[in-house]
Amino acid sequence: MSEITYETVKYERAGERVVRIVLNRPDKRNAQNSALLYELDDAFQRAVLDDSVGVIILAAEGPDFSSGHDLKDPITIHEDGPRSCCGGFDAPGIEGWWATEREVFVGLCERWRNIPKPTIAEVHGKVIAAGLMLVWPCDLIVASDDTVFSDPVVAFGVNGVEYFRHPFEMGSRRAKEMLFTGGNMNAADAYMLGMVNRVVPRGELEKTTLELAETIALRPSMGLKLAKQAVNQSEDRQGITDAMWGAFSLHQLGHANNLHIHGSLIDPSAAQKIRDANKRS
């Protein structure tokens, strides 16, 4: 098994034609800073360019898949420059922040969603807010039965996480419940709603995901590529990408409002409100 080590991500050959990319900030519960997101992008790109890779798994070390954005480490553009056609990152007001989130969050998520190879998210533990932004771009999701999904960021005075696919992933009513309450959705409910493909005991998660990946990797790359694009195009015809970009604009309205009222991009009292709500539940 060949292994390449990044600082925040592991890149492993998991099977003959399967690569496993692993989020590797377990002490931070895989909170996402710029280093992690750009290393993840590098790892995906590496797998895309390697013709011996048929399927890509995205997994995580530690107790949780991801606790969301790393709020203690503000995002920055990669030192080699952006990977989208965005600019104006230092512009004052909301203009610069809008461009920054467009590059580092939604821009990267859209790149990963359109990777021309099957991708499988292997998730466990907590998948909070921006954690969803790593899971939803993947084609398939395998979850251990202890997985809980949530997006509590309405407490921050915004509509939801930047890569806004909630209504399409779980239906409008469950999406509103998740957003309005900030509460958890367990793996069984996510399976029932069609958001995940398999739910398995934690001890069987890696094995089940690899077996699924190896089964898919036996299929011809051209057929897989066409099937993926056909489904993604069908989602686009249903409006998923337009709706996501529209919601992203509303998200920036929320940040602008916070900037006006609080002098910061998020309501500074929100983190404590979320902690209090978690204690009550």
Ligand code: ZN
């Ligand atoms: Zn934001």
